[in-house]
Amino acid sequence: MECKIKNDIGTIYITEEVMLKVVGYAALECYGIVAMSSKRAKDGFVQWLGRENLTKGVQLKLADDMLDVDLFIIVEYGISIAEVCKTIVETVRYKLESMTGVKVRRVNISVEGVRV
Numbered sequence: 001m002e003c004k005i006k007n008d009i010g011t012i013y014i015t016e017e018v019m020l021k022v023v024g025y026a027a028l029e030c031y032g033i034v035a036m037s038s039k040r041a042k043d044g045f046v047q048w049l050g051r052e053n054l055t056k057g058v059q060l061k062l063a064d065d066m067l068d069v070d071l072f073i074i075v076e077y078g079i080s081i082a083e084v085c086k087t088i089v090e091t092v093r094y095k096l097e098s099m100t101g102v103k104v105r106r107v108n109i110s111v112e113g114v115r116v
Helices: 016-028 049-059 081-100
Strands: 002-006 011-015 034-037 060-062 066-078 104-115
Touching: 011 016, 016 049, 016 060, 016 066, 016 081, 034 081, 034 104, 049 060, 049 066, 060 081, 066 081, 081 104
Parallel strands: 066 104
Antiparallel strands: 002 011, 034 066, 060 066
16 A cells, blocks of 8 residues: 655655554654554464564555554553553654645554553
8 A cells, every 4th residue: 555645746655664664653652552562462462563563563544545543552551541542543643644644534543462
């Protein structure tokens, strides 16, 4: 998936890998998030992903010229999950829209684990 942005001067092409990295780094900036997780942990096994693999914890879907973002995360124990998720949604939406110009329709977060 590649996003095209047309303006007066020409067309800008942004690859999916770039958008995945923007989302991943924006999410990891937020307080309370420990790591990205592999998509949909099975049988209670969660694979923690470091900074080099953070794009594996993100899925992007393009719908009606807007982007749907799915994040799979692990949060710190003792912190309000609802507040962490609210902060992540706001940060990811702002960073992605300001850096790429692509409008974000929805940010879905799946909390795959809690670090004790």
